[in-house]
Amino acid sequence: MDLQLKGKVAFITGGSMGIGKAVALELAREGVNVAIAARRMEHLDSAAAEIREALASAGDSVGAILPVSVDTTSMASVEAAMAATVECFGRLDILLNGAAHPGGLVRAELENADPDGLLQDIDIKVVGYLRCAKAAAPYMRRNGFGRIINIGGLTGRGSKQLSGMRNVAVVHMTKTLSDQLGPDGITVNTIHPGVVETPHIHELYEKEAQKQGLTADQVEANYVKATPIRRVLQPEEMGWIVAFLASPKSGSITGESVGCDGGLTRGIFL
Incomplete structure (x- = not known):
């Protein structure tokens, strides 16, 4: 299937490692120009070099990789990183929100739970995702096309950890933004990865x-x-799912939460 992604531009937070880096590689293979964004440039430069090496044998049809430093707890930093991406590539079509503390900071029982850690989790993952969506939407509206994909987490579908509430909030935000941005040709979806290598x-x-x-x-x-x-699961499997959700082929899917977990979740979600 031709995903019709060649020449589009993506901005990926949490792009220096793990799922974010894997998504960057798969999108670049589809011809997307990708800005990988995180706080530390040394990690971004290393990730960019790895991605470019993996793409070296794929010919001239692959996308370019741009490392961009960003702190998603700062609206000014997010806006500057988005502007740098558009200055380099001329447009912005796809946002993958993935910057977060893996697993969350509040995993203990109530008596040991740290309220400040929970606030930090929410500021980075929930409000951080919102900052990025807010900064990206005007560029997407300009093109009449956009794809926002949020990385959630299975802890939002269970009751084991207090940090899971950030993933519930991400799902709510996803649905709300899908209502607001749908008329502009912008879809918004969440994926919940399972146990990924x-x-x-x-x-x-x-x-x-x-x-x-x-x-x-x-x-x-x-x-x-x-x-x-x-x-x-393997990281590239998350990349394949994101590539489809980022493509024009997925235009009928918005406001949804997709479990990418090999069936690990036992709940039934209608």
Whole structure:
């Protein structure tokens, strides 16, 4: 399928590692010019070099990679990063919101929960996503086309961690923005990744192993056993899903939340 993405421009927060970096690679393979954005330029430069190396054998049809420093807790920083992207590439079509503390800062029981950590989680992930959408929307309106894809999380579909409330808020924001931006040709959707092979997931295995008195390998095996497809997901699989949602082919899908978890979620969502 031709996703009709060649020549479009994407801005990816959390683009220096994990899912964000994988999405950048897949979009660039489709011919999208991609700005990868995060706070630390040294990580961005390293990620950009890795992506360009992976694209080296793909010929001239691939997109360019632009590292851009951004602090999503600052509206001024977000606006400057978006402006730099448009100055370089001439337009902005796709926003992937992915900048957040992996897993959230508030994972403990109520008596040990840190309200300041929860506020920080919400400022970065929820309000940060809003800042980016607010800055990106005028550029998308100018083209009569836009795709905003938010990275949520399965903790929003369960009750295990207080930090999960940020993912519930992201879903609410997604639906609200889809109503507001739909008439301008802009869709807004959320994906909830499951257990994905990233550096963060191995940190989670170690933490859970200490809590449960298991080894990290045993924790991973238990996750695999609980997943109907019986495997850990790969970052590029998130990239494929985002590439479709970012394309003109997905224009009928907006305001939705998609679990990309291999069936791990047992709830039924209508």
